[in-house]
Amino acid sequence: MRISSSNLVTLLGSWRTPAGLAEGLADRLASLILDGRLPVGTRLPAERPLAYDLQISRATVVGALAHLRDRGFLTTRHGSGTVVRLPPDATLESMAPWTAPITSERSRQEIDWSAAAPSAPPPEVHAAFHAALDRLAFTGTGYSAAGLAELRVAIAHLYSSRGLDTDADQICVTTGAQQAMDLVIRTSLNALDRVLIESPTYPGALDAFRARNARFEAAAVDGKWSLPALLAGLRNPRVSLAYLMPGLHNPTGLSMDATQREALRQATRTTGALILVDDTLTDLAPPSDGTILRFHRSARIVRIGSLGKTVWGGLRVGWARTDRATAHRLASEKSRSDLGTPMLEQIAATLLLKDYPALLKVRRRHLSEATHTLTASLAAAAPSLQVPPDASGPSLWCRLPPDVTSSDLVATASHHGLRLVDAARFSPDRLVHRRLRLPVDIPPSMRPEAVRRLSRALEEVTTEKAPRGSATRP
Ligand SMILES: Cc1ncc(COP(=O)(O)O)c(C=O)c1O
CATH class of the missing domain: 1.10.10.10 (Winged helix-like DNA-binding domain superfamily/Winged helix DNA-binding domain)
Structure with missing residues (x-):
């Protein structure tokens, strides 16, 4: 071609x-x-x-x-x-922008609007680490591939309190949900296996699956889940694993409604695929009845989660919840590259989970206020950007004006000192172009300047795309 x-x-x-x-x-x-x-x-x-x-x-x-x-x-x-x-x-070239090193004076002045995560730890994190130091002496050698016993009990309790009876042996503590996902992929997928995945989806999952040379079957999430594609994927005997975020989907901020949940639950009765449910953002969804999506008893399910989006990403504490044998296998796999998540972090996480409902309340309120303010600033400064009216979670999945592609905008924004993520990064086939994910957690002191730079970049790309007078060759 x-x-x-x-x-x-x-x-x-x-x-x-x-x-x-x-x-x-x-x-x-x-x-x-x-x-x-x-x-x-x-x-x-x-x-x-x-x-x-x-x-x-x-x-x-x-x-x-x-x-x-x-x-x-x-x-x-x-x-x-x-x-x-x-x-x-x-x-490696396509790695997430937030993994790029800061190299030059220019990039130090850059506003990084790429990561959808708390922009700083809440004060409770400081207090938890302080208290954790006093308890460190009681943790023996500090090696624990499956995780600190008290933390596994606390995570199991979290699931049980939401209607999913869970024993501490069903929990494997990991260094963030990213590691949990990677362990599941390493223990259950072979090269070229088929993976049912939402499109768009979380880019870190795409990277982890691509590292295993997985082949994707995409089910669109555009305003809502495409249930026919999702259910057909689950029925397909060649699909080995389904990676889904029904609780709160990254990047769209959607949650499955009751009908969609029930359809998914029914489909898991007969599927041969392992269902990997990513609940990393679920606790940031608008309050529901507080119960968790349950699957059919015969289904093979691994749920992963972390404190990265609800409390602070720097904690690096996540987990997998599954059956005992699989939890044990994940811990064995973990120990091949990592003999345990750092002990101080695990103790701090255990303490933070004691106050989790209160922490969540504050975090949800913060996100809802930040979403409101950002939406209003965008409406005033970048009216051509379509912001979803009912957005929830840590980012806005905006629609770009016709003729503006995400990669053009990202390239232009970078000239204006603003780091954004190309929407193609969220797509298994890299074919999502007319979207932009804007994290709402940007610090308030930076928000006005970030919006200004975005608005300038949008204006520039739109002007460049406007039809010009016919140029004649000299
Ligand atoms: C949906 C989703 N899953 C997993 C992760 C990884 O989370 P962690 O920071 O706990 O490794 C992220 C982080 O952005 C995410 O958005």
Whole structure:
């Protein structure tokens, strides 16, 4: 497949950066390759017409392409020109923006609006660590692959209090929900196994599944769950695992209603797939009857959760709740790379769970106020952005104006010193383009400037996309 020079110019959109023309062009091409809009195998136009259409020198195009060739994104074959490929470490290239190191003066002045998590620990975290220090002496060697006994009891109690009787032996404490997910994947999936996954979904899950070379079957979540796709996926005997967030879905902020829950519950009676329920955000959903979604007794279920979104991400305390044998297997797998989540954090988490209902109340109130304020600021400064009216949870899943793609906006915002996440990161096929996830937890002192930068970037992308007067070649 080949792409014409004029089509590539359209796809490139806004690519000029203050860092330099060749760097800007190379970075933009790399992001188009990573998000799948320049598929592997695409033949690029020749350098001279591309330079002409981009109105830059041929040397700049040559420099940008050479840079991409060095990074493994392009290969040049005699007779077939310059062709797109993926470097062997492409998954590293596509890693979450929040994992990127802070490298330059420019990035230090950047506002990072990429992570949907508490922007600072609440005061209770400080108090819990203080109290935990006094108890440290009673924890023996400090090694515990399955987790501190008191913490496992506290987590089991959390489930039991919501109507799901749970024993401490059914809990494996992990270093965040991310590790819980990774352990489940490592112990239950083989390379090329099929995974039923919501689209959009949590990017960290996509990274973990891709690392296992999983193949995705997507069920759309667009305003609501596409139940036919979800149920067909669960009926498909070739699906090995279903990764779902029915309690509170990241990034849309939706929760399954009673009808959808019941349909899902019924489908788990007969499915052969392991159901991996990610409850990391569930406690931030609008208050329901307080009970947890129950599945059929015969279903194989692992539920994962953490204190990362409800209390503070830096705690790094998460868990898996499953049957005893699976909990034991997860702990054994964990011990191959990590002999236990740090003890001080586990004691602090145990203490924090004692006050969990009160902490949750404050956190929910904070999120609802922050959502309200952010929605009002966006309506005033960026009215072309469609904000969901009934948003809940830690982010807003906004719809972009027609003709503005997420990657164009993210690239332009980065020139304005604002770090956003490309919506393609949330999609198993990287084909979600007209959305933007905005975390509501941005510190209030930064919010006005972040919204200002976003509004400027939106204006710039929209102006660039507006039809221009017909340009004639000199
Ligand atoms: C849905 C979901 N699951 C899991 C995680 C990972 O959570 P943790 O910080 O506990 O590892 C996140 C973090 O963003 C998330 O949004």
